[in-house]
Amino acid sequence: MTYAKSSWAVLADPTRRTIFERLAAYPSAVGELASDLPVSRPAVSQHLKVLKDAGLVIDIRAGKQRIYHVDPDGLAALRAELDRFWNNTLAAYKSVVEQPPREIS
Amino acid sequence: MTYAKSSWAVLADPTRRTIFERLAAYPSAVGELASDLPVSRPAVSQHLKVLKDAGLVIDIRAGKQRIYHVDPDGLAALRAELDRFWNNTLAAYKSVVEQPPREIS
C-alpha cells in the first residue's frame, strides 16, 4: 500500500497539480473539473482521492454533487514542507539566490 | 520521450531529493553519495543524470572522480517555479496561511 506519499509525489503529476491549483482558485464539482481537462471524469475522481488522502483537499456534499475545496490546513502543511526543503537546501548556500520570498497574504 | 519533466517530478523521488539536498550542502563525488545511500552506485548515477538534465546540478571532472555541484541557475529557476506555483495557488486564497515566509540567506 502506498502509505502517505510526499507532497512532491502528489504534485508531480501535471493533471493533479492543475486540479489542485484550480481548486485553490474556486471550489468545484468533479464533472466541472473533468469538463475542462483532457481526461475522463473517473480519472479526475482518482486524482481527487490522492489529493484528499494527502490532506490537501476536502469534499463537501451538495445534493448530487460533491464540491471539492482546498484544505487550509493541508495548504499550510504544504507550505511548511516547501519551506523546510528550501531551508535545508539553502543551508550551506548563502549565495546569489537574490529573490526575497514574496509576501503571502 | 521524457522531454523536460517538471521540477516536481524531478524531486518526487525521495532518493533523488536527498541527493540534491546533500549536494546543496557540499559538492560530492558519485561513489561518495552512493556510500551513504541504500542504493547502488549506478542508481545514483542515473539520479544525477535526471538532475543534470533538469539543470539542477553540474558535474566537474576531478581526476578519476566527477564532482557534482548544485547549479545556482537551476536553483534560482526552481525557486521561481515554486514561487509561481505558490502565487497561483494562493491567488484567490487570502486566508489564514499565517506563517510568513522565512528569510533566505
Added chain:
DNA sequence: ATAACGCGTAAGGCTACGCTTACGTGTTAG
C-alpha cells in the same frame, strides 16, 4: 604496459502510476 579505480550506460525486471471502461450507490426530479 598493466592494473586498479571511478564512473557512465545498456539491458532487463518489477512495481507503481495514470488512464479507460464498466458498474454500483446515493440523490433529485417527474
Added chain:
DNA sequence: CTAACACGTAAGCGTAGCCTTACGCGTTAT
C-alpha cells in the same frame, strides 16, 4: 416508483520509473 444525474470504485491495460547486474571507457598509479 422510476428515471436521470453526479459521483466513487473495481478491473484491466500500457507505460514510465527505479532498481540491479554487467560491461566499457578514461584516468591515475605501479
